[in-house]
Amino acid sequence: EDQVTQSPEALxxxxxxxxxxxxxxxxxxxxxxxxxxxxxxxxxxxxxxLYSAGEEKExxxxxxxxxxxxxxxxxxxxxxxxxxxxxxxVPNNAGxxxxxxxxxxxxxxx
Amino acid sequence: GxxxxxxxxxxxxxxxxxxxxxxxxxxxxxxxxFWYRQFPKKSLMLMATSNEGSKATxxxxxxxxxxxxxxxxxxLSTLTVTSAHPEDSSFYICSAFLAGGTDTQYFxxxxxxxxx
Numbered sequence: 001e002d003q004v005t006q007s008p009e010a011l012x013x014x015x016x017x018x019x020x021x022x023x024x025x026x027x028x029x030x031x032x033x034x035x036x037x038x039x040x041x042x043x044x045x046x047x048x049x050l051y052s053a054g055e056e057k058e059x060x061x062x063x064x065x066x067x068x069x070x071x072x073x074x075x076x077x078x079x080x081x082x083x084x085x086x087x088x089x090v091p092n093n094a095g096x097x098x099x100x101x102x103x104x105x106x107x108x109x110x
Numbered sequence: 111g112x113x114x115x116x117x118x119x120x121x122x123x124x125x126x127x128x129x130x131x132x133x134x135x136x137x138x139x140x141x142x143x144f145w146y147r148q149f150p151k152k153s154l155m156l157m158a159t160s161n162e163g164s165k166a167t168x169x170x171x172x173x174x175x176x177x178x179x180x181x182x183x184x185x186l187s188t189l190t191v192t193s194a195h196p197e198d199s200s201f202y203i204c205s206a207f208l209a210g211g212t213d214t215q216y217f218x219x220x221x222x223x224x225x226x
């Protein structure tokens with residue numbers, strides 16, 4: 001059974017203080033790893049898909065990386081508007097159903 | 111691109127009534143859509159998989175007679191909460207699966223259901 005674990009559960013940063021969020025996974029065969037951002041009272045917003053170890057993707061202050069066992073979401077010089085819950089997920093063998101981690105709630109203080 | 115809408119965004123109803131939530135993929139066709147439920151400060155819990163033209167597949171513990179799902183077209187799935195009770199109050203989110211290429215689920219904005 002696929003398992004996804006995110007840490008930390010919550011992270012408080014000062015504006016400009018860079019950090020990383022972790023997503024560890026156990027799957028029978030990786031078909032990709034997805035990162036989403038979720039704001040309170042909203043649905044998740046797609047950020048990145050990573051497919052193979054060593055792959056990196058960037059979007060503004062966010063950079064996602066992937067190894068064979070985990071993914072990191074690096075946040076460089078975060079701003080208060082980056083405050084949200086970040087979710088990672090892996091698809092099943094058919095590629096269409098997602099197993100989500102518990103999420104990391106990021107709070108960036110000005 | 112890849113926009114998913116949900117309607118309504120909020121609904122308040124009396125106990126015993128039924129509520130229908132619509133999920134539409136606006137700029138792509140989705141043979142598969144998913145319905146999730148989310149409790150405060152918790153991750154998404156998959157309720158069911160909705161396949162166009164066939165019966166939905168429900169996750170263990172989800173009552174299929176209470177949560178009726180219809181996927182009548184490639185751009186529309188509906189979730190009907192029948193005989194709603196206060197314990198059904200929750201945040202319901204749908205997603206639509208965009209196959210081919212990145213095989214990505216795109217999520218709707220969610221519907222907040224409050225049952226009085």
